[in-house]
Amino acid sequence: MTKTEKMVLQQYIDAGYEHVPNARIQLRFKNDFSMHYVFICNNADQLSKEWRVRHKQVIDEYADYEGPSFMDWNYYEVFLVDESFDPSTQSQLIFEIEQEKSYSRKFVRSITEISSLPPGAIRTQDLQKGERSLDNALKSWESTIGERLYQTIVDGPKNRIEERLEGLIREETNA
Numbered sequence: 242m243t244k245t246e247k248m249v250l251q252q253y254i255d256a257g258y259e260h261v262p263n264a265r266i267q268l269r270f271k272n273d274f275s276m277h278y279v280f281i282c283n284n285a286d287q288l289s290k291e292w293r294v295r296h297k298q299v300i301d302e303y304a305d306y307e308g309p310s311f312m313d314w315n316y317y318e319v320f321l322v323d324e325s326f327d328p329s330t331q332s333q334l335i336f337e338i339e340q341e342k343s344y345s346r347k348f349v350r351s352i353t354e355i356s357s358l359p360p361g362a363i364r365t366q367d368l369q370k371g372e373r374s375l376d377n378a379l380k381s382w383e384s385t386i387g388e389r390l391y392q393t394i395v396d397g398p399k400n401r402i403e404e405r406l407e408g409l410i411r412e413e414t415n416a
Contacts, residue, residue: 242267245352249279249321252358265298270359275315277359278345281352282322285331288349292320292338296345303344316345319358326351 242250249268250260258270258277268279280295282288299318320338328335328351335349350357 243281245281245321245355248355249281249358252355253277253279256359258359266302275317277317277319279319279321279358282320284323285326285334288320288322288326288338289334292347295320296341296347300344317359318345318347320347320349321352321355322349324352 246268253270254260256272258272261269261271263269266278268281270277270279278295278299280291282291296318299316303316328349331349338347338349341347
């Protein structure tokens, strides 16, 4: 494991995440509410060439996931690029990656921003344990996005979700 990988590992563990490595994705973490994948790139060219390949690995895992349904919507991919990475000169690439939201949210960060990981951290030690905290989170999510949309997301199969959601939104708009 490289020095950077060790720093990422420690950052996530300190935030209360569990390290869940596998053969294809070494830096994979989860907590009670989310799954995070961290990919380290040597430079902007490598990022540009490899981010879709890495995203495909996440999609493959996502398709096989069989846990709580709300977890399906809390997948994050973090692409860390070496210290020479200048976001101001790579704004188009960053925009392309971060705006592509199928199956997961994506973040591009310089290794110098490693202390800001993980994005949207939910510290496990701050959560209530058990069903009550999960119940509260699911109710909050349902009340935020609406009952029909919530049911469409959590009750339906994963395949073709974008199409089903677009249909529901069209129905609501035309009603």
